Amino acid sequence: MLACRFAGLGLLGSLAACASLAPSEEASLAKLDMPAAWSRGTAVAAAAAGGSAVSTASLLAWWQRFDDAQLDALEGQALQANTTVQGARAALGQARALRDLAAAALWPNVTGQASAQRGTVGGRSSGKNFQLGADASWALDLFGARRAALEAGEAGLAASQAGLGDVQVQIAAEVALNYILLRTSQVRSLIAAENLASQEETLQITLWRQQAGLVTALEAEQARAAVEQSRSLIPLLQTSSGQSLHALAVLTGRPPAALLEMAEFGAVGSALKVPQAREVLSLNIPAETLRQRADVRAAEYQVAAALAREAQAQAQRFPSFAIGGSLGWSAATVGALGNSNAVLGSLLASVSLPLFDGGALSAQLRVQQAALTQAQVLYRAAVLSALQQVEDALLALQGARLRLASLRLAADAASSAAQLARQRYSSGLIDFQTVLETQRTQFATQDGVASASAEVGSDQVRLFKALGGGWSPAVEAPNR
The missing domain is CATH 1.20.1600.10 (Outer membrane efflux proteins (OEP))
Known part of the structure; x- marks a missing residue:
């Protein structure tokens, strides 16, 4: 489901590029x-x-x-x-x-990250954690x-x-x-x-x-x-x-x-x-x-x-409009990263409108x-x-x-x-x-x-x- 959402990001971004506002006037060159x-x-x-x-x-x-x-x-x-x-x-x-x-x-901005963690509590191992993921963001040029x-x-x-x-x-x-x-x-x-x-x-x-x-x-x-x-x-x-x-x-x-x-x-x-x-x-x-x-x-x-x-x-x-999201995997072992339960994801859409900037x-x-x-x-x-x-x-x-x-x-x-x-x-x-x-x-x-x-x-x-x-x-x- 999240993969489909990320595919939709590309389509929405392409439509936003086509909808960009044309200049309000042609170049007024000297006559x-x-x-x-x-x-x-x-x-x-x-x-x-x-x-x-x-x-x-x-x-x-x-x-x-x-x-x-x-x-x-x-x-x-x-x-x-x-x-x-x-x-x-x-x-x-x-x-x-x-x-x-x-x-x-x-173009969208995509970053990837990976991490491995090993913890201890009272001198005893509290387990391991492996994470793999990617973040994406796109400011739509409407x-x-x-x-x-x-x-x-x-x-x-x-x-x-x-x-x-x-x-x-x-x-x-x-x-x-x-x-x-x-x-x-x-x-x-x-x-x-x-x-x-x-x-x-x-x-x-x-x-x-x-x-x-x-x-x-x-x-x-x-x-x-x-x-x-x-x-x-x-x-x-x-x-x-x-x-x-x-x-x-x-x-x-x-x-x-x-x-x-x-x-x-x-x-x-x-x-x-x-x-x-x-x-x-x-x-x-x-x-x-x-x-x-x-x-x-x-x-x-x-x-x-x-x-x-x-x-x-x-x-x-x-x-200004922006969309973003993250997709990742988190598990106690490297092999468990392939399980569906290890998948983490989020999708975010935001809008920003200048209300007051002192001119x-x-x-x-x-x-x-x-x-x-x-x-x-x-x-x-x-x-x-x-x-x-x-x-x-x-x-x-x-x-x-x-x-x-x-x-x-x-x-x-x-x-x-x-x-x-x-x-x-x-x-x-x-x-x-x-x-x-x-x-x-x-x-x-x-x-x-x-x-x-x-x-x-x-x-x-x-x-x-x-x-x-x-x-x-x-x-x-x-x-x-």
Whole structure:
């Protein structure tokens, strides 16, 4: 008879789960007037031929568009060994465990026990007693409080997974930006060294002309000042390179000095260049971009979690029901435990109704309602910030490309002018001031080309980051 009662516990619990109270309202997400297209998407896409459409696959490893094996290796190391990424993965594991904890609350709690006792009275044995039994209890979720807690755990797990994706996006961009800064400093150091060599040749020519009485000491000192001024820039650029190497090492989970061998790459000469992506993406509409953004997804899941917690707080104001029981055997010998007379059992049903709590449950409901409002506002802020970041990146990339094109023309003209000026100065056809000015212009324009190239590469990285590149929801989806 008691076994039939315990079987009825499972049926009643299943019916209670089906009768859980659904949320009273759908998620009230922020309503935004989404733009139909990006304001500068067409202009940027037209800047390079062969653009490809944005997709999750193309954005997942966007750094491969820079065609740099060293950058690929650093990105892979950072996404595995970076301490912030590892911390986000641990937080994801914690969120998964919390979800499982909420799921376990929907099931009955069964415990078993066994005991053996031997007693004496006045020094004589009073007999033995053996007991074997099990206790079971089940809090029925008639109004959906526990199921709402599970929904909140599911949403929290999804938000944590998206949070990990957002960390991956941030770290991937930081690695690329520091790598571009490293290569830019090395290229600028190479340009400075080449111009220093040219100025040293000019200084030698000036000293020869001074010995011949063709120029005065003024021209010689001006040439020497130009040489030392150019020489003074090289240590600054080397410092910048070293600091970028330190940042890259830490981003990849290693000590700051672990990548010093990359500093020798600057001596390769023609192989050294400022990284830039080989093509420009043909952008999707803003709404599609927002679906790719990990931070927007995380904010959306936080709204869902807040809504579930509000439903849980609402359900806790209703009565709670629980059923339980125990089934056991007690006998003087182990063999007697099988007798029907040794069977002990009980069944208990209880109901609990909050009558007076000083307004605690109502206050808790208002707390969750306020938290839901905050989550909705944060979701709206995440959407607006995402739109701004993409528009800013598009605008910056468009301007950087135009600036780079002009500086390249200026650098070509300045190099030709500097070469002609030095030849004419050697022949005594022009004065030293013209040579000095053309050399300064040549160095400034060549250095400007390197800096503008870095701006283009960095703006490309920021655009990939703004588009949500560097993660995919399918890569580390929550286990359900």
